[in-house]
Amino acid sequence: MSETKSEPQLHGPDVYAYEEGRLYLVGSRCPECGAAFYPPQAVCARCGHRGGDRLLLGPEGTIYTWSRVHRSTPEFQTPYVLVYVDFPQDVRVLMPLADGVEPEIGATVELEMQDGPRLEDGKAVPLVHASPLD
Numbered sequence: 001m002s003e004t005k006s007e008p009q010l011h012g013p014d015v016y017a018y019e020e021g022r023l024y025l026v027g028s029r030c031p032e033c034g035a036a037f038y039p040p041q042a043v044c045a046r047c048g049h050r051g052g053d054r055l056l057l058g059p060e061g062t063i064y065t066w067s068r069v070h071r072s073t074p075e076f077q078t079p080y081v082l083v084y085v086d087f088p089q090d091v092r093v094l095m096p097l098a099d100g101v102e103p104e105i106g107a108t109v110e111l112e113m114q115d116g117p118r119l120e121d122g123k124a125v126p127l128v129h130a131s132p133l134d
């Protein structure tokens with residue numbers, strides 16, 4: 001996916017990455033205590049160590065729980081579903097579920113870039129979503 005610098009972004013290229021055609025979130029792991037974070041942290045929240053190693057989250061995770069959102073800011077069309085996804089790298093991340101999908105606790109998901117909030121000009125901002133594998 002190519003993006004121009006003038007396009008609005010909710011995610012900078014520093015918080016997601018494509019590896020071998022699959023989308024990952026980019027977090028960090030503390031080299032001192034092993035705690036993992038998303039987004040990446042400059043200082044470990046567990047032990048205070050400065051600096052973290054780059055950690056790719058994904059390409060799959062499991063829905064821990066979900067919530068249907070009925071009220072939001074005008075940029076987000078409601079209702080939509082937010083899910084907490086547990087990644088095998090020991091990080092839980094809140095993100096939207098792909099459009100038109102019914103949430104299911106325990107379902108395996110992968111990451112997918114989809115349209116997110118719409119700006120005043122009607123243009124959608126890309127946003128990482130959880131998308132069921134099946």
Ligand SMILES: [Zn+2]
Binds near residue numbers: 032033035045
């Ligand atoms: Zn630490």
